[in-house]
Amino acid sequence: MQVYLPIAEMSVNFFLILGMGGGVGFLSGLFGVGGGFMMTPLLMFIGISPPIAVATGANQIVAASVSAAIAHWRRGNVDLKMGSVLLVGGILGSVFGVWLFTLLREIGQIDLVITIAYVIFLGVIGGLMFVESVRAAIRRKRQVRRRQHTHLWIHGLPFKTRFRRSRLYISVLPPIGIGFLVGILGAIMGVGGGFVMVPAMIYLLGMPTTVVIGTSLFQIVFVMANVTVLQAVTNQTVDIMLALVLLVGAVIGAQFGARAGAKMPGDQLRVLLAALVLTVCAQLVFDLVRTPGDLYSLGIVGSQ
Structure with a gap:
């Protein structure tokens, strides 16, 4: 069954989009992203332009994250205080990110910037997460005990406060900085930023993996809602029809993902997430370097 997308100006298969939403919703609940x-x-792979994919994807993330965040909240896996501090930086970063997105779109470079940004961030983060996860698995097999986190320079920063749910006493500056970066990524790349936030919260802030997932989802809900509104008002790139179909699948899939994630060890979750990130990165690199079907194309700078 075909449905017409008014903003993307193309027809797509309804069940394909529904399945994509369900699959991504499952990943949201499973990995906390x-x-x-x-x-x-x-x-982008099915032919939707990058600006519309970014803005509409941000809208889908809101629903998937709400559904998964509620599931983790019920299990007590959300640090509300940490999530609020992350949210301050996230809102500021998303406002700056949408402004930058608009500027790049006006000069006709947004498609290239989105693709390159995905390749760089997914490659780096996926590689680091995979290496660390493999090391953690090896240590567990050898029964080598390791402290949950080491004392880094960020733990000596001022404006410290206690995050009781995460069992931390650290400065609010690193969480705000992490939130700001994630807000920019949300606006430019249409991502919730969990693939950056989750490892940063684990390895930099030293939060427990179980609390990280729920707290990450809590912050993602509000930041991506802000991105969606700003993109719709500023750039008119949110396709409502596409977003609605994705939302239905995402909400259902997230509940199953949250249940599956509660049954898996943190190390295994990180290995699977790293593998997915690297797989998507490899596909983007292939699309970036392969010879296009049409060597020449006409377009208008700033068009959709």
């Missing part, structure tokens, strides 16, 4: 690192490239 918004799923945009999968959704935006998938939309």
Whole structure:
């Protein structure tokens, strides 16, 4: 069954989009990420332009994250205080990111910037997460005990406060900085930023993996809602029809993902997430370097 997307100006298969939303929603609940690192490239792979894929993907992330965040909240896996501090930086970063997105779109470079940004961030983060996860698995087999986190320079920064749910006493500056970066990524790449936030919260802040997932989802909900509104008002790139179909699948898939994630060890979750990130990165690199079907194309700078 075909449905017409008014903003993307193309017809797509309804069940294909519904299945994509369900699959990404499952990943959101399983890994504690918004799923945009999968959704935006998938939309691009089926022919939707990058600006529309980014803005509409941000809208889908909101629903998937709400559903998964509620599931983790019920299990007590959300640090509300840490999530609020991350949210401050996230809102500021998303406002700056949408302004930068608009500027790049006006000069006709947004498509290239989105693709290159995905390749760089997914490659680096996926590689680091995979290496660390493999090392953690090896240490567990050898029964080598390791402290949950080491004392880094960020733990000596001022404006410290206690995050009781995460069992931390650190400065609010690193969480705000992490939130700001994630807000920019959300606006430029249409991602919730979980693939950056989750490892940063684990390895830099020293939060427990179980608390990280729920707290990450809590922050993602509000930041991506802000991105969606700003993109719709500023750039008119949110396709409502596409977003609605994705939302239905995402909400259902997230509940199953949250249940599956509760049954898996943190190390295994990180290995699977790293593998997915690297797979998407490899596909984007292939699309970036392969010879296009049409060597020449006509377009208008700033068009959709």
